Amino acid sequence: MKxxxxxxxxxxxxxxxxxxxxxxxxxxxFKKLDVECExxxxxxxxxxxxxxxxxxxxxxxxxxxxxxxxxQIVVIGTPIWVGGESSMxxxxxxxxxxxxxxxKLQDPNNGQYIFYNKVAGVVVTGNxxxxxxxxxxxxxxxNEFGATIPPNVGSYWVGEAGPGPxxxxxxxxxxxxxxxxxLMVQNLVAxxxxxxxxxIQTNLSELNKLYLEE
Amino acid sequence: MKxxxxxxxxxxxxxxxxxxxxxxxxxxxFKKLDVECExxxxxxxxxxxxxxxxxxxxxxxxxxxxxxxxxQIVVIGTPIWVGGESSMxxxxxxxxxxxxxxxKLQDPNNGQYIFYNKVAGVVVTGNxxxxxxxxxxxxxxxNEFGATIPPNVGSYWVGEAGPGPxxxxxxxxxxxxxxxxxLMVQNLVAxxxxxxxxxIQTNLSELNKLYLEE
Amino acid sequence: MKxxxxxxxxxxxxxxxxxxxxxxxxxxxFKKLDVECExxxxxxxxxxxxxxxxxxxxxxxxxxxxxxxxxQIVVIGTPIWVGGESSMxxxxxxxxxxxxxxxKLQDPNNGQYIFYNKVAGVVVTGNxxxxxxxxxxxxxxxNEFGATIPPNVGSYWVGEAGPGPxxxxxxxxxxxxxxxxxLMVQNLVAxxxxxxxxxIQTNLSELNKLYLEE
Amino acid sequence: MKxxxxxxxxxxxxxxxxxxxxxxxxxxxFKKLDVECExxxxxxxxxxxxxxxxxxxxxxxxxxxxxxxxxQIVVIGTPIWVGGESSMxxxxxxxxxxxxxxxKLQDPNNGQYIFYNKVAGVVVTGNxxxxxxxxxxxxxxxNEFGATIPPNVGSYWVGEAGPGPxxxxxxxxxxxxxxxxxLMVQNLVAxxxxxxxxxIQTNLSELNKLYLEE
Numbered sequence: 001m002k003x004x005x006x007x008x009x010x011x012x013x014x015x016x017x018x019x020x021x022x023x024x025x026x027x028x029x030f031k032k033l034d035v036e037c038e039x040x041x042x043x044x045x046x047x048x049x050x051x052x053x054x055x056x057x058x059x060x061x062x063x064x065x066x067x068x069x070x071x072q073i074v075v076i077g078t079p080i081w082v083g084g085e086s087s088m089x090x091x092x093x094x095x096x097x098x099x100x101x102x103x104k105l106q107d108p109n110n111g112q113y114i115f116y117n118k119v120a121g122v123v124v125t126g127n128x129x130x131x132x133x134x135x136x137x138x139x140x141x142x143n144e145f146g147a148t149i150p151p152n153v154g155s156y157w158v159g160e161a162g163p164g165p166x167x168x169x170x171x172x173x174x175x176x177x178x179x180x181x182x183l184m185v186q187n188l189v190a191x192x193x194x195x196x197x198x199x200i201q202t203n204l205s206e207l208n209k210l211y212l213e214e
Numbered sequence: 215m216k217x218x219x220x221x222x223x224x225x226x227x228x229x230x231x232x233x234x235x236x237x238x239x240x241x242x243x244f245k246k247l248d249v250e251c252e253x254x255x256x257x258x259x260x261x262x263x264x265x266x267x268x269x270x271x272x273x274x275x276x277x278x279x280x281x282x283x284x285x286q287i288v289v290i291g292t293p294i295w296v297g298g299e300s301s302m303x304x305x306x307x308x309x310x311x312x313x314x315x316x317x318k319l320q321d322p323n324n325g326q327y328i329f330y331n332k333v334a335g336v337v338v339t340g341n342x343x344x345x346x347x348x349x350x351x352x353x354x355x356x357n358e359f360g361a362t363i364p365p366n367v368g369s370y371w372v373g374e375a376g377p378g379p380x381x382x383x384x385x386x387x388x389x390x391x392x393x394x395x396x397l398m399v400q401n402l403v404a405x406x407x408x409x410x411x412x413x414i415q416t417n418l419s420e421l422n423k424l425y426l427e428e
Numbered sequence: 429m430k431x432x433x434x435x436x437x438x439x440x441x442x443x444x445x446x447x448x449x450x451x452x453x454x455x456x457x458f459k460k461l462d463v464e465c466e467x468x469x470x471x472x473x474x475x476x477x478x479x480x481x482x483x484x485x486x487x488x489x490x491x492x493x494x495x496x497x498x499x500q501i502v503v504i505g506t507p508i509w510v511g512g513e514s515s516m517x518x519x520x521x522x523x524x525x526x527x528x529x530x531x532k533l534q535d536p537n538n539g540q541y542i543f544y545n546k547v548a549g550v551v552v553t554g555n556x557x558x559x560x561x562x563x564x565x566x567x568x569x570x571n572e573f574g575a576t577i578p579p580n581v582g583s584y585w586v587g588e589a590g591p592g593p594x595x596x597x598x599x600x601x602x603x604x605x606x607x608x609x610x611l612m613v614q615n616l617v618a619x620x621x622x623x624x625x626x627x628i629q630t631n632l633s634e635l636n637k638l639y640l641e642e
Numbered sequence: 643m644k645x646x647x648x649x650x651x652x653x654x655x656x657x658x659x660x661x662x663x664x665x666x667x668x669x670x671x672f673k674k675l676d677v678e679c680e681x682x683x684x685x686x687x688x689x690x691x692x693x694x695x696x697x698x699x700x701x702x703x704x705x706x707x708x709x710x711x712x713x714q715i716v717v718i719g720t721p722i723w724v725g726g727e728s729s730m731x732x733x734x735x736x737x738x739x740x741x742x743x744x745x746k747l748q749d750p751n752n753g754q755y756i757f758y759n760k761v762a763g764v765v766v767t768g769n770x771x772x773x774x775x776x777x778x779x780x781x782x783x784x785n786e787f788g789a790t791i792p793p794n795v796g797s798y799w800v801g802e803a804g805p806g807p808x809x810x811x812x813x814x815x816x817x818x819x820x821x822x823x824x825l826m827v828q829n830l831v832a833x834x835x836x837x838x839x840x841x842i843q844t845n846l847s848e849l850n851k852l853y854l855e856e
Contacts, residue, residue: 112365144366144368147365151327151357152357176425190415207396
């Protein structure tokens with residue numbers, strides 16, 4: 001079983017990323033449950049603006065699509081800037097939008113989008129506010145993309161109102177954040193195993209024939 | 215297998231509810247799949263403001279909690295007013311908040327919240343805009359409450375920008391809305407069956423001992 | 429000059445309201461600037477569900493509409509429940525929606541909605557997260573209703589991630605919250621005086637003739 | 643009087659941008675009112691990821707900051723992708739965040755952020771849903787940045803639920819969108835003139851001394 005963790009920090013490796021510190025604590029839990037993890041920073045790749053599955057020369061997005069195909073669990077990690085997910089996070093949402101019309105991102109047998117029978121969770125860090133709004137936005141997008149959202153898979157840390165320390169300096173001792181992170185990982189793995197044993201069989205191609213192609 | 219559909223319209227029975235028209239088309243699909251359905255309008259009940267599981271004399275909320283306990287699938291239907299879910303919808307979210315501290319709303323064996331191993335979907339109608347924002351907000355809340363969100367379970371209809379006809383008068387012929395409603399029902403039922411056969415076993419009581427009770 | 433503060437807490441007077449504690453610190457600042465204040469809890473009134481300006485027998489909403497007419501500054505205070513504004517807050521948004529079709533809520537001379545040339549601010553309290561999302565939602569609604577939003581008029585306090593003390597017990601010493609509350613009041617009063625001296629003269633009736641009534 | 647329109651489309655010049663078509667109809671109205679307009683596509687510039695006011699070599703952001711300084715009216719135009727503003731739009735929000743700690747983006751006399759005494763509006767296009775959520779998010783950010791939001795300055799067009807034509811092909815005949823766009827421009831210009839004659843004088847430096855520097 002494999003988990004892909006997409007850290008949408010604005011900071012390239014090896015700069016200090018608060019979100020990376022929190023997703024790394026998730027990685028530790030995944031490993032306890034024998035799940036292989038790949039952790040990447042999206043900003044280290046050249047993800048061109050656009051909404052096609054391949055924007056041409058220099059576009060690294062196809063590399064990430066390949067990684068998504070090969071895992072059963074996807075975790076999106078993002079910092080909060082002025083109450084919203086990062087521009088790198090919105091960039092990957094935009095690029096994933098291609099699955100609604102690009103047949104290469106749909107299962108040839110049943111039309112399911114590439115996140116079908118994968119599970120997804122969201123990890124958010126910020127210094128003051130906005131985590132649940134980001135959870136909401138990403139759960140909606142992931143649901144449209146075909147992912148299953150198991151219970152309690154929104155991990156986060158934010159500090160008190162106003163400017164203040166970020167996660168590494170202010171949040172690592174938070175028992176709440178530790179607990180929700182462990183719970184997220186346990187539920188992601190439990191659900192991924194369930195879906196591996198008994199996948200959702202819905203046939204979207206048939207529905208499309210009935211409703212979209214007349 | 216049983217589905218509970220909570221219509222959060224502002225209009226009491228038997229007034230015309232656009233949201234009811236759309237949830238009824240979901241009910242029709244559930245029945246094709248042999249799922250028993252109970253459809254209620256929350257506004258027909260006296261749900262007192264507050265965040266406890268029982269707000270005392272005259273409070274009808276315990277009746278709805280009982281209905282939630284007895285089903286495997288919950289669908290929240292809501293109109294959009296000025297871009298957000300209805301006040302009746304927010305009212306039930308507030309009342310469900312009690313599950314985080316009221317042990318009666320947690321499983322005595324493992325501490326799971328009452329939505330664990332239930333699946334949930336969201337149906338939204340409006341005349342101009344806001345459906346995905348309402349999906350987002352409700353998926354986040356339902357995820358916190360312990361529900362599993364299967365793929366593509368946000369059904370909706372909204373018209374073009376600005377004032378215009380609502381669902382009954384403008385949306386019933388929408389192939390998109392018909393398709394997403396059928397897909398929602400199929401995925402809810404598929405996942406409910408999967409969870410019935412192989413429930414998520416996460417033990418929240420143990421996690422609470424480790425992280426919250428030291 | 430008069431300010432109306434609508435506290436959308438779920439708790440009736442005289443129960444302890446965290447949001448009331450924070451709006452009261454705004455009231456203190458308004459008084460320093462010689463602004464008369466009326467502070468009410470919406471939940472103390474019987475605001476019927478619906479979207480008309482008067483929902484009939486027993487409906488207290490017309491009393492609140494009268495108060496809105498008579499002030500130059502409106503502050504909406506609301507607690508956060510599961511990441512969103514309270515059901516009482518959404519209830520008043522729904523009732524205000526009537527202004528888009530009920531001529532009684534529009535200026536007979538120029539069609540301006542009743543919030544035109546009034547200014548509005550938002551005060552939010554919660555124990556963990558969600559203030560900026562509520563600011564966003566309410567600024568959007570208030571903008572549609574015709575209010576002017578001066579700079580920096582979103583006051584709030586939330587605590588660190590996860591359960592914890594609410595404003596009265598955890599936030600009253602927050603310098604950030606004190607500063608943004610004072611700044612909110614100063615900017616509301618400054619802008620209200622500016623609009624009193626030089627009101628916006630836009631003629632919506634003429635626009636409606638050009639675009640909506642052909 | 644000068645207006646800067648930041649089109650946050652993902653498409654570089656001269657590719658067809660639906661958002662550009664709608665902001666151009668706003669430009670036409672601005673010109674009727676003798677307001678000089680500069681319309682740029684953010685994606686034509688190299689805006690580096692980060693939250694500083696200058697991210698170093700190759701960063702075009704300082705050029706845009708200069709343009710913001712020189713205008714009285716800012717309009718942000720953005721497409722909707724999966725219910726949210728574009729990554730280019732979030733990118734500029736992130737870069738503007740620098741104003742909270744970089745003194746160069748604050749008035750040396752009174753500490754006001756660079757949007758103080760400027761007015762702002764938002765133009766959104768999408769094919770199905772999400773405009774009001776984007777308005778909300780951007781009004782909140784702009785309010786934090788110090789902009790004044792006049793009444794009814796959220797222009798938009800979205801089509802009916804589900805896939806369908808975008809603005810150029812489906813929305814240009816919308817009377818609603820034409821009306822709200824004209825109203826937006828009239829209110830932006832009216833308020834910009836009011837603030838030019840009687841600017842908000844709030845002294846943030848003094849507040850900072852009282853609340854942040856003890």
